[in-house]
Amino acid sequence: MTLDLPTAFRIRDIRDESPTVRTFTLDGAVQAEPGQFVMVWLPRVNEKPFSLVDDAPITLTIARVGPFTEAAHRLRVGDRLWLRGPYGRGFERLARPAVLVAGGYGAAPLAFLARRLRAEGVEVAVALGAKRACDLVLAERFRDAGCSVHLATEDGSLGHRGLATDVAARLLDANPDAALYACGPEAMLQRLAHLCRERGVPGQFSMERMMKCGLGVCGSCDHHGLLVCRDGPVFSADQVLGARGDFPSPCGRA
Amino acid sequence: MTLDLPTAFRIRDIRDESPTVRTFTLDGAVQAEPGQFVMVWLPRVNEKPFSLVDDAPITLTIARVGPFTEAAHRLRVGDRLWLRGPYGRGFERLARPAVLVAGGYGAAPLAFLARRLRAEGVEVAVALGAKRACDLVLAERFRDAGCSVHLATEDGSLGHRGLATDVAARLLDANPDAALYACGPEAMLQRLAHLCRERGVPGQFSMERMMKCGLGVCGSCDHHGLLVCRDGPVFSADQVLGARGDFPSPCGRA
């Protein structure tokens, strides 16, 4: 069931993942698919989209990047936050070995996905990238779920020096019939989408766009005629790259 | 399911029951309990309550008494009429021999009830009353359903000369543990309600009041604080006689 109006939950636990990223565990549950997101409301502040890291209990991993996320980071255990959703189409879980590629807080929906895939017996390798070692988040969750975790830092302070995309390419070399699932900065997704196309690897990519309604009406989250809030946020490589006429709905090819 | 808005049906069959009463069979069905009624709408004319004589196909028996029923009698096979409902609480069918008492077109809901009772294996005796022989309606339906039918006419032109209530009293004499179900003029219902009280016979009475909404909001169908459209139209003897505090709902006895 979708919560149509912002609904109050209390924060049960807060965990620092990095100097700028925190994970909030709430005192309630929703039913969601990995990749789906919720709109989080802080009264008098704003309402912003965040991926679910888990649905029971509801878990959110929030990077501090501006006014709203700063306000979120000021919340303490016992405080309330409001959310509506879950919204959007999540990842479609394929019965093949999985390569997950996360850039920064893009690890959030993938941690949820990893758990579900593992529960279904799928082998999961994760390429986790960030600027510095201290920015790598949720690695423990992936490990706890039974994934093999491969780190990359741009400054080389931990794991591979460079990008998660490099690691992903190597993981795909080792697993030519894997499926790729990714979430992170736009440039990373574009690069991975090209990679998938070149190699004929099925890829699914969770994208971000400015969201207002989250309901598929305001058009604010447009990506080449696709609605990130409703058709996505998870898209195929072709959709990420803006291929014409690749609408997810039957009306796509008139 | 209740039809909330007037819904169009076509008339499949019209049958003259008497010089002033006609039975209309429609080309559709609803799900109803005997005793429930529908609001029949004729555009630009009016909308009025009528009991169901059957729910599949929808069957109505309409006495011509004024502008609306005159308009209804002008309808031909193939014409449309509109109805919403069914509304109200119907008869509760008890597992005892049944005595049905009908005055005039009051036979309408009882014909429906008789069929259901007979289908459940209950013995049914019907006292059917009217002014003159030609005003007796639906006798055949009762006979076809397997009821024993006892006629009464005020002018003595057929059956017992006198009132259906007299016949009812005799039928109860013969069946002391019968239940009584009645529909007809107010005076008849009052008399029968007293009879039931005196004899300790369970009685159910379908009443009429001016109806506007049929939805239990306008208060037009008030009967001592009871709503004929929602709490009724079927009431107990005490309710017919206006006993205080005998509301059907839990709030009745504060």
Next chain:
Amino acid sequence: MTAPDLSVPLCGVRLGNPLVLASGILGTSAELLERVARCGAGAVTSKSCGPTPRAGHPNPTVLAWGHGLINAVGLSNPGADEEVRILRDAKARLAPLGVPLIASIFAETVQGFGDVARKVAEAAPDFIEVNISCPNVEAEFGRPFAADARDAAAVTAAVRRAVSLPIIVKLSPNVPDIAAIARAVEGEGADAIAAINTLGPGMVIDTDSGKPILANRTGGVSGPAIRPIAVRCVYDVSRAVRVPVIGIGGVTCGRDAVEMIMAGATAVGIGSAVYYRGPEVFAAIREELRGFMETHGYSDISQMRGLAHDA
């Protein structure tokens, strides 16, 4: 924690709980008014009564169209003389229950409002509610008085001169600035404001016949569909005046009642919800309200009142 107190003061009269039967719903007889009181209402309002008997419009007069009701009953009423008898009877039945009686009136002229008020005051109801906002008789009477601040004020003044009972003036949402009307009637001595009457009017057309279904063609819209409009009106009115507001429109559950109170209402009218949940809706909403207060630690209705104002 002590049990929450659901009672509210309304112009010096204490209501056992804030839920008020709205006018035109079940308020046609003393026995129905008593029944609603027994069903848990904090106060009950009689159906609006005018100077002389009116049959109202032919049927269909009320429809459930999916997200609310639409009605053009057309102010059917037995006239002020007969109404006095009904109100006296109602008052006698309500007194032992401790449930106040609100007598609703309307008229075609300013003078007429004063006359009807004086007449029904003979029955000594606890309040007189002045219905200047019925949208279903426009063709006959011209625009409702609630559509213009001066007309609304004039009616209020006439009733004020006629009776010493507390006066509630009932406003229409179908105006560009409901707060201005509220200020105008407060200025002429309204002791409380009821908001809102039905929205629109609206129309529902039967696509098989191509005809508007209501005999009056158009009707006032009520029920869940109008709740956001009603809440905004109550918010606007309660910020504009000092007198208490009865918030009416689309309330069907305890949360809805809380929303009205947070918007600024002192009491909460219940109308169409009687269709959705039966006359038992009063006790049901009262208990939902109590449960909400317990869960959220409110001990008194006033702690919630107008919370949305400092948003």
Next chain:
Amino acid sequence: MTAPDLSVPLCGVRLGNPLVLASGILGTSAELLERVARCGAGAVTSKSCGPTPRAGHPNPTVLAWGHGLINAVGLSNPGADEEVRILRDAKARLAPLGVPLIASIFAETVQGFGDVARKVAEAAPDFIEVNISCPNVEAEFGRPFAADARDAAAVTAAVRRAVSLPIIVKLSPNVPDIAAIARAVEGEGADAIAAINTLGPGMVIDTDSGKPILANRTGGVSGPAIRPIAVRCVYDVSRAVRVPVIGIGGVTCGRDAVEMIMAGATAVGIGSAVYYRGPEVFAAIREELRGFMETHGYSDISQMRGLAHDA
């Protein structure tokens, strides 16, 4: 019987079917406008554009409150210059599909409307829709132009002087007499009227925090809840003027579209239904409409138009 013809003429432009994407829903980009056209719309309207870029209100800006939507997007738009680029692109994409483009505009001043109209006309849309009725920017601009017949007429005249394209003026339901506004804009050269914009405004309060949920506190109400009001407005307007009416408000299925047409609409706007049934709603309603016409023996939309008028 021959297959029903769903096409309708609108000011000399032929729409393949009467369903028009309403302004503010998905009309933010050329690609989205193309998508909606491919989804089966008979015409598409771009999101209202003003003279200069506006960010609009902070979130929450749109909510689904149970019986409809409520929104205070606040006329976010990229400004007229950027809009011209979007409209040119859209026009190029729509041309091969034969789906006309309606460019919606707003401004803060009468003069501003003329300027924006002249600007967007450079992109050669098939129509210009003049949005004088957005209730969500009142605090900033004062009362919407649609609230006053003279203001509405002045805006229409300014746009009329600025462009030779067909002009659609979009009206607000939040007025005592929408027919009077319609006559006023027709008198100044409006080629068509769109009715209605959102109702209210309304308010939804969160009972846990006591705060109005929309950042703007209030917002315009749309969707199923407003349909009876919209139908009545379309009925009133279409009886008052000779120009065609685009009936908008709460249409979510074929029967709703038929109801609008019977109320007097030539075309039917679809907005909130995109939330309820997705962008695919256009083809879906189109086929429901076709099915209705087949069942009821209508061969042409015009046979149903205004049927309710002679009720």
